[in-house]
Amino acid sequence: MRVALSDALQKRIAAQMEAAYPDEGGGFLLGRARADAVLVEDIVKVANVFAEEERHHRYAMTPQDWMRLEDAADARGLSLIGYYHSHPDSPAIPSEYDREHALPNFVYLITSVRQARARDMRVWRLKPDRSAFDAGELHIS
Amino acid sequence: MAKIRIPTPLRAFTDGAASIEVDGGTVGEALDSLVAQHPELRDHLFQEEELRSFVNIFIGEEDIRFLQGLDTEINAADSLRIIPSIAGGRG
Numbered sequence: 001m002r003v004a005l006s007d008a009l010q011k012r013i014a015a016q017m018e019a020a021y022p023d024e025g026g027g028f029l030l031g032r033a034r035a036d037a038v039l040v041e042d043i044v045k046v047a048n049v050f051a052e053e054e055r056h057h058r059y060a061m062t063p064q065d066w067m068r069l070e071d072a073a074d075a076r077g078l079s080l081i082g083y084y085h086s087h088p089d090s091p092a093i094p095s096e097y098d099r100e101h102a103l104p105n106f107v108y109l110i111t112s113v114r115q116a117r118a119r120d121m122r123v124w125r126l127k128p129d130r131s132a133f134d135a136g137e138l139h140i141s
Numbered sequence: 142m143a144k145i146r147i148p149t150p151l152r153a154f155t156d157g158a159a160s161i162e163v164d165g166g167t168v169g170e171a172l173d174s175l176v177a178q179h180p181e182l183r184d185h186l187f188q189e190e191e192l193r194s195f196v197n198i199f200i201g202e203e204d205i206r207f208l209q210g211l212d213t214e215i216n217a218a219d220s221l222r223i224i225p226s227i228a229g230g231r232g
Contacts, residue, residue: 024230050228058230063197063204066224070149074159080149087231095232101195103225104185106150110229130184 001136003038003107003123010140013111014118016045017086021116023055024048026085028069029107030078038081038107038136044069058097059085082107082123089114092122094133102126108133143215145175146222154181163221168198169211171221186223195226 017025025048031041046065050058066080073080083106087095092112094102102108104126112120123136142162147155155161163174176183186196198205199222205213215221 026227026229046227050230057232058228060226060228063199063224063226066148066227067199067222073149083227083229085229090231095230097232098229101226101228103148103150105153108229 001036001038001107001123001125001134002139003040003109003136004139004141005040005109007140009040009043010121013043013084013109013121017111017113017118018116020048020086021113022088024050024057024059024086024088026059026061026083028073028080029082029084029109030069030073030076031081032079033081033105033107040081040107041078043084056088082109084109084111086111086113086118092120094124099126099130099133102130102133104128104130107136109138142217143171143219143221145171146220148223148225150225151182151185151223154185155179166214166216167211168200168205168213168215168221171215172198172211195228197224197226198222199224 027045029040031039046061048055048059049062050060070080092110108124111118123138124133144160146160163171165171165174
């Protein structure tokens with residue numbers, strides 16, 4: 001899987017993840033996906049609704065967020081193609097918790113944030129049998 | 142027939158269809174009908190016989206967990222929607 005992301009969107013994600021530190025932050029990736037080529041055309045920040053004391057290692061959205069943003073994406077002729085979140089003071093590698101909650105055919109963009117600075121950004125996709133994630137290639141342009 | 146709206150990432154398993162017509166008088170029967178038509182959906186919706194914890198089923202604006210769950214009765218005019226709960230974290 002090859003994921004194309006503009007430099008401007010990458011900077012917006014990094015800035016949001018740094019602002020959320022030491023909590024996790026996140027949002028949706030909107031764009032187009034065809035086979036193994038994914039183009040991110042926009043991002044939408046979504047509030048972390050996990051219990052406040054758990055937000056340093058957990059991120060969640062509400063089903064209503066999904067409903068509202070899927071409808072909005074459809075209306076714009078885009079698709080919800082993935083979501084992004086941060087791993088404060090941890091690698092940009094999916095956790096077992098990420099895998100258990102993952103959807104197939106969805107891009108997982110994870111940003112490692114250390115000492116309030118975004119240090120690494122990687123993309124992943126769940127294997128069809130749900131056993132693990134495959135690493136993708138993130139191309140910034 | 143009732144309809145079920147499919148979330149974007151799962152449409153790869155419904156030949157791209159965003160909405161599928163289903164048979165059944167309850168939510169559980171409607172999901173059985175959906176999975177019978179598109180078997181690849183099963184693993185992503187169910188863990189053994191239970192809905193996966195991040196899979197929500199809505200009838201209109203109502204989450205079936207606050208109704209009668211999979212036993213919630215539906216009629217042919219109902220529109221159901223599968224809504225994933227997005228969650229993650231560093232573990």
